Amino acid sequence: MPGFVLLxxxxxxxxxxxxxxxTVSKKVGNAVTRNRMKRRFRELARAALPVAGIAGADHVLIGRPGANEMDFAELGEHLDSALTRAAKKLAR
Structure with a gap:
């Protein structure tokens, strides 16, 4: 995904x-930028994990540069897509 990596x-x-x-590294930006990205990730996860999260699994969102400039709804769509793909891979 362009804004993050989901493990x-x-x-x-x-x-x-x-x-x-x-996880948001210093490569992404200064402390203000990293904290803003983590707040956005927390809100995305709060909405998406109860519905599309994988039960009994640990999820890790790793921030990529440019995620703060992306629209929040677009990030949500990317997270839903990534969770769907992860569920398919774990089902194998």
Missing amino acids: VRHRGDGDDVSGIGY
């Missing part, structure tokens, strides 16, 4: 709660 790993511990983590 998903099934824990295999029998717990159906999905975990979430956020």
